[in-house]
Amino acid sequence: MEAGVADEFDVIVIGAGPAGENVVDRAVRGGLTAAIVEDRLAGGECSYWACVPSKALLRPVDLAGEVARVPGLSLGEVDVAKVLARRDEAVSNFDDAGQVRWIESVPAEFVRGRGRLDGPRRVRVTTADGGERVLTARQAVVLATGSTAVVPPVPGLAEASPWTSHEVTATTAVPERLVVLGGGVVACEMAQAMHGLGTRQTTVLVRGGRLLNRMEPFAGDLLAESFADSGIDVRTHTDLVRVERPEPGGKVTAHLSDGPPLEADELLVATGRRAATRDLGLGSVGLPDDAPVEVDDSMRATAIADGWLYAVGDVNGRVLLTHMGKYQARVCGDVIAARARGDELPTMRDLAGGYGAPQVVFTDPQVCAVGRTEAVARAEGFRVRVVDYDMGAVTGAYLLGDGYRGKARAVVDEDRKVLLGVTFVSPGAAELLHAATIAVTAEVPLDRLWHAVPSFPTVSEIWLRLLEAYGL
Numbered sequence: 001m002e003a004g005v006a007d008e009f010d011v012i013v014i015g016a017g018p019a020g021e022n023v024v025d026r027a028v029r030g031g032l033t034a035a036i037v038e039d040r041l042a043g044g045e046c047s048y049w050a051c052v053p054s055k056a057l058l059r060p061v062d063l064a065g066e067v068a069r070v071p072g073l074s075l076g077e078v079d080v081a082k083v084l085a086r087r088d089e090a091v092s093n094f095d096d097a098g099q100v101r102w103i104e105s106v107p108a109e110f111v112r113g114r115g116r117l118d119g120p121r122r123v124r125v126t127t128a129d130g131g132e133r134v135l136t137a138r139q140a141v142v143l144a145t146g147s148t149a150v151v152p153p154v155p156g157l158a159e160a161s162p163w164t165s166h167e168v169t170a171t172t173a174v175p176e177r178l179v180v181l182g183g184g185v186v187a188c189e190m191a192q193a194m195h196g197l198g199t200r201q202t203t204v205l206v207r208g209g210r211l212l213n214r215m216e217p218f219a220g221d222l223l224a225e226s227f228a229d230s231g232i233d234v235r236t237h238t239d240l241v242r243v244e245r246p247e248p249g250g251k252v253t254a255h256l257s258d259g260p261p262l263e264a265d266e267l268l269v270a271t272g273r274r275a276a277t278r279d280l281g282l283g284s285v286g287l288p289d290d291a292p293v294e295v296d297d298s299m300r301a302t303a304i305a306d307g308w309l310y311a312v313g314d315v316n317g318r319v320l321l322t323h324m325g326k327y328q329a330r331v332c333g334d335v336i337a338a339r340a341r342g343d344e345l346p347t348m349r350d351l352a353g354g355y356g357a358p359q360v361v362f363t364d365p366q367v368c369a370v371g372r373t374e375a376v377a378r379a380e381g382f383r384v385r386v387v388d389y390d391m392g393a394v395t396g397a398y399l400l401g402d403g404y405r406g407k408a409r410a411v412v413d414e415d416r417k418v419l420l421g422v423t424f425v426s427p428g429a430a431e432l433l434h435a436a437t438i439a440v441t442a443e444v445p446l447d448r449l450w451h452a453v454p455s456f457p458t459v460s461e462i463w464l465r466l467l468e469a470y471g472l
């Protein structure tokens with residue numbers, strides 16, 4: 001395309017991650033034309049450097065745990081090269097041809113290049129060869145640029161070129177000694193993945209008192225027990241104060257707030273993410289640069305007067321999860337199409353994120369939660385009753401292996417007798433979560449839920465036990 005040629009579409013999306021792709025799909029289904037701009041790989045962070053590769057690296061850990069719990073079975077040596085090869089296959093060897101084909105089949109125009117707002121309804125795209133293309137939107141521009149890892153300002157840390165989620169998920173080798181900074185989801189998943197694939201000395205530095213501190217407290221405690229059992233060293237109340245790495249890619253020394261310095265072969269920073277809004281031209285439409293784009297429940301940017309700008313997925317800072325970004329995107333695409341037709345907005349469009357997003361942390365044990373924790377429910381003023389149950393005491397769980405440990409919690413709204421939140425922490429609990437998501441979002445009354453009979457002997461008998469413990 002020639003430099004400076006203007007193109008007009010109903011909708012222009014910047015960023016072809018899971019959120020951006022779903023906006024395009026829904027907007028086109030709604031009768032609109034769309035273009036989507038991507039400067040790296042269609043499919044986004046999730047497909048190549050986040051959800052997909054991390055889960056491919058964690059699968060052997062999962063299976064090793066399962067095998068170890070069944071007397072009479074043993075696992076041979078892990079063939080790391082084969083695990084990494086399967087990870088590469090899962091990320092399509094960093095080739096997005098399939099995703100681009102899908103976008104074009106929607107049909108939508110795929111534009112490879114870096115997109116930037118250039119005033120209202122205009123997107124200026126810089127292509128890899130330095131060319132430029134200007135796109136204008138009749139209805140809406142949607143920002144779906146995701147987020148980037150935060151590296152805290154610890155002396156020497158940035159200079160040491162630490163790993164972030166990008167490098168660890170794409171690694172071609174497993175470090176002998178690894179220091180992980182952070183106690184959140186990326187830290188826990190990747191510490192366990194690397195340890196399971198052969199890291200001899202894995203140390204996790206947690207500045208607070210617990211892993212996964214936004215979940216129910218028992219989640220972090222059970223995970224810490226599992227880490228300790230497998231030899232992962234979790235240091236709570238420990239800050240990283242200084243880093244030295246004299247040779248690029250060489251040994252790294254982590255100086256801590258407590259205890260002697262730690263020497264390692266790699267240091268992974270997993271201390272959260274920031275919205276990818278830098279150099280996105282937000283200033284050209286009067287928005288602050290380098291901050292999440294605040295949106296209403298229809299995903300429309302609240303600060304833009306005539307409502308042509310939307311933001312979905314990580315970039316709006318609401319919930320940093322692929323499935324929630326995709327949900328927001330479906331809402332957003334439908335809303336843009338409805339507004340273009342002059343229709344009433346579909347119902348359910350004000351629900352995005354309202355109940356608390358479901359999340360699975362793919363560690364062993366898996367940490368699976370939906371809705372509110374007890375602390376959040378109490379802070380929001382609900383009259384709460386909490387019911388806990390030992391998941392290892394369910395027959396279906398016992399049959400899965402010796403030493404199966406886990407805990408479930410239901411947070412009940414005593415005024416309406418519905419579930420506000422559910423947490424399961426146990427091996428293989430991920431597939432239990434969607435039942436909880438349905439119960440929480442559909443606000444199924446507990447005396448109705450009582451009639452949903454779980455099969456014997458499955459782990460889902462936990463539902464029966466929780467309801468019995470509640471008194472039903």
Ligand SMILES: Cc1cc2nc3c(=O)[nH]c(=O)nc-3n(C[C@H](O)[C@H](O)[C@H](O)COP(=O)(O)OP(=O)(O)OC[C@H]3O[C@@H](n4cnc5c(N)ncnc54)[C@H](O)[C@@H]3O)c2cc1C
Pocket residue numbers: 014015016017018019020037038039040041042043044045046047049050051052054055113114115116144145146147165169186276279280312313314315319320321322323324325
């Ligand atoms: C290690 C890790 C594991 C994770 N695992 C899970 C998981 O198991 N489950 C889960 O639900 N979530 C997981 N997440 C979170 C998940 O990856 C994100 O929530 C999700 O990727 C957000 O999707 P998105 O479409 O908003 O952004 P992204 O996936 O980040 O996509 C944004 C796209 O926009 C492009 N872009 C950015 N700026 C521009 C520009 N100016 N011009 C053109 N293109 C641009 C980027 O290149 C990128 O392709 C994980 C995150 C990490 C870091």
Ligand SMILES: NC(=O)c1ccc[n+]([C@@H]2O[C@H](COP(=O)([O-])OP(=O)(O)OC[C@H]3O[C@@H](n4cnc5c(N)ncnc54)[C@H](O)[C@@H]3O)[C@@H](O)[C@H]2O)c1
Pocket residue numbers: 152181182183184185186187189206207208212213240270271272273320321359360361362
């Ligand atoms: N399975 C999944 O669903 C999954 C997996 C990975 C990531 N994600 C998503 O990606 C997002 C990013 O994950 P993350 O783990 O980077 O962020 P996070 O917010 O989950 O955890 C960040 C951790 O770093 C700590 N921290 C922050 N600043 C620090 C500092 N200066 N020094 C030491 N510790 C510090 C925090 O206390 C917290 O424990 C999350 O919101 C998560 O939802 C999801």
